[in-house]
Every structure is written in C-alpha cells, then in structure tokens.
Amino acid sequence: MTMLIRGGTLVSTDRTFIADILIDGGKIIAIDESDGSEIRNPDTGRRRTPPEVETIDASGKLIFPGGVDPHVHLDLPMFDTVSSDDHYSGTKAAAFGGTTTVLDFVSFDHPTLGESVEAWHQKAEKAAVDYSAHMNLTRFNEKIAAEIPYLLEMGISTLKVFTAYNGRLRLEDGNIFKALRVARENGMLVMLHAENGDVIDILVAEALAAGHTSPEWHAKTRPAWGAVESALRAFALAATADAPLYLVHMNTAGEVDMLKYGRERGLKVMGETCPQYLFFTEDDLRRPDGAKWICSPPMRSAADNARLSEGVADGTIQTIGTDHCPFFQDGTQPILYEGKMIAIPGKELGKDDFTKIPNGLPGVEDRLPVLWTSGVGSGKLTANQFVALTSTNPARIFGLYPRKGALLPGSDADIVIWDPHRKARHGVAQSHQRTDYNLYEGWELCGMPEKVFLRGQLIVDGDKWLGKAGMGEFLPRMPGAPVL
Ligand SMILES: [Zn+2]
Numbered sequence: 001m002t003m004l005i006r007g008g009t010l011v012s013t014d015r016t017f018i019a020d021i022l023i024d025g026g027k028i029i030a031i032d033e034s035d036g037s038e039i040r041n042p043d044t045g046r047r048r049t050p051p052e053v054e055t056i057d058a059s060g061k062l063i064f065p066g067g068v069d070p071h072v073h074l075d076l077p078m079f080d081t082v083s084s085d086d087h088y089s090g091t092k093a094a095a096f097g098g099t100t101t102v103l104d105f106v107s108f109d110h111p112t113l114g115e116s117v118e119a120w121h122q123k124a125e126k127a128a129v130d131y132s133a134h135m136n137l138t139r140f141n142e143k144i145a146a147e148i149p150y151l152l153e154m155g156i157s158t159l160k161v162f163t164a165y166n167g168r169l170r171l172e173d174g175n176i177f178k179a180l181r182v183a184r185e186n187g188m189l190v191m192l193h194a195e196n197g198d199v200i201d202i203l204v205a206e207a208l209a210a211g212h213t214s215p216e217w218h219a220k221t222r223p224a225w226g227a228v229e230s231a232l233r234a235f236a237l238a239a240t241a242d243a244p245l246y247l248v249h250m251n252t253a254g255e256v257d258m259l260k261y262g263r264e265r266g267l268k269v270m271g272e273t274c275p276q277y278l279f280f281t282e283d284d285l286r287r288p289d290g291a292k293w294i295c296s297p298p299m300r301s302a303a304d305n306a307r308l309s310e311g312v313a314d315g316t317i318q319t320i321g322t323d324h325c326p327f328f329q330d331g332t333q334p335i336l337y338e339g340k341m342i343a344i345p346g347k348e349l350g351k352d353d354f355t356k357i358p359n360g361l362p363g364v365e366d367r368l369p370v371l372w373t374s375g376v377g378s379g380k381l382t383a384n385q386f387v388a389l390t391s392t393n394p395a396r397i398f399g400l401y402p403r404k405g406a407l408l409p410g411s412d413a414d415i416v417i418w419d420p421h422r423k424a425r426h427g428v429a430q431s432h433q434r435t436d437y438n439l440y441e442g443w444e445l446c447g448m449p450e451k452v453f454l455r456g457q458l459i460v461d462g463d464k465w466l467g468k469a470g471m472g473e474f475l476p477r478m479p480g481a482p483v484l
Helices: 089-096 113-124 142-154 173-185 197-209 216-220 224-241 253-264 302-313 367-376 383-397
Strands: 003-011 016-024 027-032 054-057 062-065 067-069 099-106 130-136 158-162 189-193 245-250 269-273 335-337 340-342 415-425 444-454 457-461
Touching (some): 003 383, 003 415, 067 367, 089 099, 089 444, 099 113, 099 383, 113 130, 113 142, 158 173, 173 189, 173 224, 197 216, 224 253, 245 253, 253 269, 253 302, 269 302
Parallel strands (some): 003 062, 099 130, 245 269
Antiparallel strands (some): 444 457
C-alpha cells in the first residue's frame, strides 16, 4: 500500500526540514522537501503522487526514524522469577514510546552458542516490533572461540562480556582479551558490563554477615570505582587487541572520564548510558520503596548524573539505551494486562535480603518521552542529537543502518510522528510496560509519539494499539559496523 506522510518536519542527525515522505511496500521510496505540496519523480521531475495514495497530514509535527533501543532484557529468568515483560509485552511498550527496534540478549544457557541462539528465537518470535540480540559470552574455551564466527551466519555480530558475577557470567581478563581478538578478526563488536566482581563478592558477604539487608546495600556493595577500573582495564585489553569495545549502561562520572581518555587516544571505544543513570541516585534506594530502583550497576550520586549528562551532550557517549528489565514491585498483587489479571513474582522476593531483589527496571517505553522532555525541552540537547542518540547511532554501531535509524529512500518505513507540544503527567497508569510501577511517576512530560509506523504499518495511533504479536521481524546484522 502506498502512503504519503505530508508536511512534517523531518529530523535527522544533522538536518531539520519540512518534507513529504512517500512509503510503499514497507519502505520509504521518496522524500521530497521542495515545498510540501507534491512528490516528484527524481528522474523526470514530474509530479508522481498516485491519485489513490493515502495521505497523513503531519504538519506542525516532527518526524523521527523509529527509536532503536540497543539494550533490553525480555523474558529473562532471574532469582526464581522472570523479567515481567516478554517479547510481546515489552515490544508493545517500546512501540508506544516510539521505539520500533529492540536489541535483546541471548543467554548462553545451552551447550553451544548455536543452540542458545535457537532457544532465544523460540521465545522472541512473538515480538511486535523488529528485533535482534547480542550474544552473552559467559563461558570461554577454544571450542567456544571457534564457534564465535558462526554467529555471523545466524545474523549476530555482537558479544557481551562481564567483569562481574563471578562463577556465573564473568570472563577472566585473558579470556576477554582472546574474545576481543576473535571479534576483531571477524568484524564483530564486544560489549562490556563493567564492575569488579571480586570486590562485590567480598563486600556482599561482609554486609550480609553484619546483618545489612536493606536495598541501599545493593549500591554500597557495588562501588563506582569497580566500574571505573573495569572500564579502563577493558579499554586497555581492547587497545592491545586493536579491537572495538562498547561500554554498556555507563553509570559513573569516572567511566565518562575513562571513555574520553580512551577516545582521545584513538581507541575504538564507545559508550551507552540509560535514562535512569541521569536522574536517580543511591538516595532513592533509601526510600521505603527503594527496591524499585534496584538494578545493576546501581544508581550513583548527583555528581555522576551531571557528568553522564555532560558526556551525552558533548558526544563522549554515543547512545542511550534502557537496560529495560522490569519486575513487579509487589508480585503478589495482580495487575490487569490486556484483559487478564497477571502477577509475576518480583522485588518482594528480597524484602528481607537485598541480594534476593531481582535486578532491573522498566524503561523501554519511557526512554524517548523522558529524554525529549529533560534533554531537548531543557535545551541541553538538540533534536538532531536526540535522534542520533536514540536511533541513528545505535543502528549504525550495531549493523542495522541504513535499514534502521534513518529516514532515507530505501530505509524501512519505521516512522514516528512526534508531537513536541503534547503534555501528559507520566506514570504507571499511562504506561504499557507490564509491571506495577513506573520510575517517572508523576513527571510532567512534554513531547511524545502521536503515530508510530513499523515498516509502513500504523501500530500505535495515539492511545490505540494496532500492532500484534509476531509482526516483528528478526534483523540479521552485518559484521564490520563502523566505530562512531
Ligand atoms: Zn543489561
């Protein structure tokens, strides 16, 4: 079906202009910025708007490429429960927030990487927006190393490693170094969760022995210095292996300093932060409902919030993801979701022991509206930077550009018509994330999606959900993506 989105203000990473967008077969086929009155054939210069074309008036609205969230955890088992958004409910929430592509993670739970990817596909196929995944490289030996290049045949070009979670997810430094070399040889990208697992294990054991069980001890036992030294350690390994490295969920000022240091020396290092690390602090964990803010790495200080915001604004940090991994605050109380009562065990599991509180927060739907209000609305970010951070940069870094992250002829017609003036008080009642709380409860937001298209299909129209489970497509990703 052919469709014309007429007269909207198109925002790319470097330009803002009024344009008409012609869509056919799920792709953008032409963009005309002449005068907003007609689409011309680029070869003949003649008007070529077919008479039967469906036209959507977007005048007075902004047009963004659909958001790309580089970091979500859907249907992730943790501590005898599971993250409360699965690949359907989480991608539906993403769409309501203007995000049309999500990158999840494959748990290395099966004997081989290939079998683990296969198991993930079974769970992911009900996604309502387009999706791919990074491979969690949580074990390493020569046999596994030999299998890594075959991930590319499965469309997976990224590996995530951890310097924390000893005995569970962590790789030793030597194995991270070897993984970086394999990645480099194959044009793949390694992503790092930076914390110091040894220090965390000692501090947690001491805290529990001393009878400290409240949520604030989650932050106290995961110190910021561990994130800083682990980031620099991994940058040094990447430099020695001459490989690119992407630092996920940056949460401390020191990581911004280390990233700046590495980039100034020409290292192929990049970074991501998440909205929660820009606004919340360890103090939030001391509230009576502090478990809501438990995620790993933890919230830090106001000075860290400020330095991360600065790093986002000055280009030290390339992307904003969410690390969306929601749990119910009280999983004994059901909520109504799509006409059914649903309760999934959540943060109450750790009411007597902070180490049993599932780690993670909702955010995939909140990302764009919260960042627009706080960043663009306050003048700290331009609309162009907003598009780069939330869509174009993640699409480029993760091998999806220009199919995703761009409004260009030939790109998928993943389009957000954004109303920069629409105001709303945000909160769990407005949210589609399948959990019983929202981190931004009561925030006054200005600017949100009005219509969201996935490959030319209208899936969100104001408050109406027009998408469905299974309409998302798996996105095979290419090796050799650029380092930004
Ligand atoms: Zn994560």
